[in-house]
Amino acid sequence: EDQVTQSPEALRLQEGESSSLNCSYTVSGLRGLFWYRQDPGKGPEFLFTLYSAGEEKEKERLKATLTKKESFLHITAPKPEDSATYLCAVSNQAGTALIFGKGTTLSVSS
Amino acid sequence: DADVTQTPRNRITKTGKRIMLECSQTKGHDRMYWYRQDPGLGLQLIYYSFDVKDINKGEISDGYSVSRQAQAKFSLSLESAIPNQTALYFCATSDNPGQGLTDTQYFGPGTRLTVL
Numbered sequence A: 001e002d003q004v005t006q007s008p009e010a011l012r013l014q015e016g017e018s019s020s021l022n023c024s025y026t027v028s029g030l031r032g033l034f035w036y037r038q039d040p041g042k043g044p045e046f047l048f049t050l051y052s053a054g055e056e057k058e059k060e061r062l063k064a065t066l067t068k069k070e071s072f073l074h075i076t077a078p079k080p081e082d083s084a085t086y087l088c089a090v091s092n093q094a095g096t097a098l099i100f101g102k103g104t105t106l107s108v109s110s
Numbered sequence B: 001d002a003d004v005t006q007t008p009r010n011r012i013t014k015t016g017k018r019i020m021l022e023c024s025q026t027k028g029h030d031r032m033y034w035y036r037q038d039p040g041l042g043l044q045l046i047y048y049s050f051d052v053k054d055i056n057k058g059e060i061s062d063g064y065s066v067s068r069q070a071q072a073k074f075s076l077s078l079e080s081a082i083p084n085q086t087a088l089y090f091c092a093t094s095d096n097p098g099q100g101l102t103d104t105q106y107f108g109p110g111t112r113l114t115v116l
Helices: none
Strands: A003-007 A010-014 A019-026 A032-038 A045-050 A056-059 A062-066 A070-075 A084-091 A098-100 A104-109 B004-007 B010-013 B019-025 B031-037 B044-051 B054-057 B064-070 B073-078 B087-094 B111-115
Touching (some): A019 A032, B019 B031, B019 B111
Parallel strands (some): B010 B111
Antiparallel strands (some): A056 A062, B004 B019, B031 B044, B044 B054, B087 B111
8 A cells, every 4th residue: 555654743943953854655656756835724835856766856945855765855954934834745656646644744933 | 826726715514515616727737636634634635637538536535526627627516515524625736747747736725614
């Protein structure tokens, strides 16, 4: 069964305190791994797509990496505006839909 | 203007009522999806459509139906709403990856549905 597990469930950081979020997955043939940001009551906002192990992508203070079993979302020197829930999802070989994890809720205080 | 729009944004209804949620997109994507999100749970797929003539059930389709009126429009219906259908509902769209395009999904703003 295709499955995505995100850890930790919640993370509290001080402004400027770098950290990483983890996304572990089991999937029957990975087509792609996706990271989204979701603010309360809003739709998920696309951040990154990773397609193969070793791939990395960056956007401002965020950097996503991918191995054969997991992905990390590294947050460097976070700011309060980075506070949100970060969702990880995978697309399997059938490519019919995304399988989502439950998310990591990040809180950054000044 | 937003690429993916959903109406209504908020809806309160009573048990047993029929309700329709609508989704429109201007991204020109072939594929459209309906998801449900409950607190503490991941997004769960209700239905998806790869083109106007293609409708497929997702993991939690019981109690729901859909209609793909056009490439740009995909609606979700609850024939007889019940309280445990209270949730956030999201529409999403993506390209057809078979055409060498990414299948990244782009989400609408959501509809908050409350069934009393």
